[in-house]
Amino acid sequence: MKARLVFDGKTVKTYTLVFEKGDEVVKTLEEFASAHGLGAARLSAIGALSDAVLAYYDWETKQFQEIPVDEQVEVLALGGTIAMSNERPRVHLHAVLGKRDGSVVGGHLFSAHVRPTLEMTLTDAEEPLVRREDEETGLTLIDLDAPDLAPSERGS
Numbered sequence: 001m002k003a004r005l006v007f008d009g010k011t012v013k014t015y016t017l018v019f020e021k022g023d024e025v026v027k028t029l030e031e032f033a034s035a036h037g038l039g040a041a042r043l044s045a046i047g048a049l050s051d052a053v054l055a056y057y058d059w060e061t062k063q064f065q066e067i068p069v070d071e072q073v074e075v076l077a078l079g080g081t082i083a084m085s086n087e088r089p090r091v092h093l094h095a096v097l098g099k100r101d102g103s104v105v106g107g108h109l110f111s112a113h114v115r116p117t118l119e120m121t122l123t124d125a126e127e128p129l130v131r132r133e134d135e136e137t138g139l140t141l142i143d144l145d146a147p148d149l150a151p152s153e154r155g156s
Contacts, residue, residue: 001028011126019047019118026091026111029120033082033089039128041082043093047075047118052097054107062138067107073097075118076104082122083129085140090131 007014013038019028034043050072055064080093093109121132129145133139 001032003032005153007033008012012123014121014123017118017120017122018043019114019120021114021116023114023118024111025049025114025118026093026109029082029091029093030089030150033091036124038089038122038124039084040126041089041122041124043078043080043082043120043122045075045078045118047078047122048115049073049075049112050115052111052112054095054097054105055109055110057139059137064110066106066110067105069097069105071099072115073099073105076108077095077119078118080109081129081142082124083131083142085131090140092131 001017001019003015003017005013006016014137017032019025029112042089052069052073054067054069056067057064074097075095076098077096078093080091082089082091094107095109096104096106098104129142131140132143132146
């Protein structure tokens, strides 16, 4: 993946990320977030993937049901956030993927491999957000009441 800082404001930074063929989206993005100390980012992307694993959260079972996508697809919409969880940046992504026949599949993005490219805009704010486990769902949700993180806890 290649990255360029395209805006460096007083409290906000915006990056353009261009993922290359074969890059694993979630892993690569988490590595970038850790290396750059990102703790309160929002992002969007378009491009294409050779494969993906999406998931649907089943409220009744409190489990994710995986949806494998084993074909070339267009990324029609990919959005998400990065927030701190257990002292490291955690990526939370949702995707809508278009198939050859025009049908779509969507859900929480667990993993995906880029082919041929994925173009992403990522904006990070100065103050990190924190995810904490929610007892009712078992999910790690953003906790706006969490105390501020020290700069050393932002992953940089």
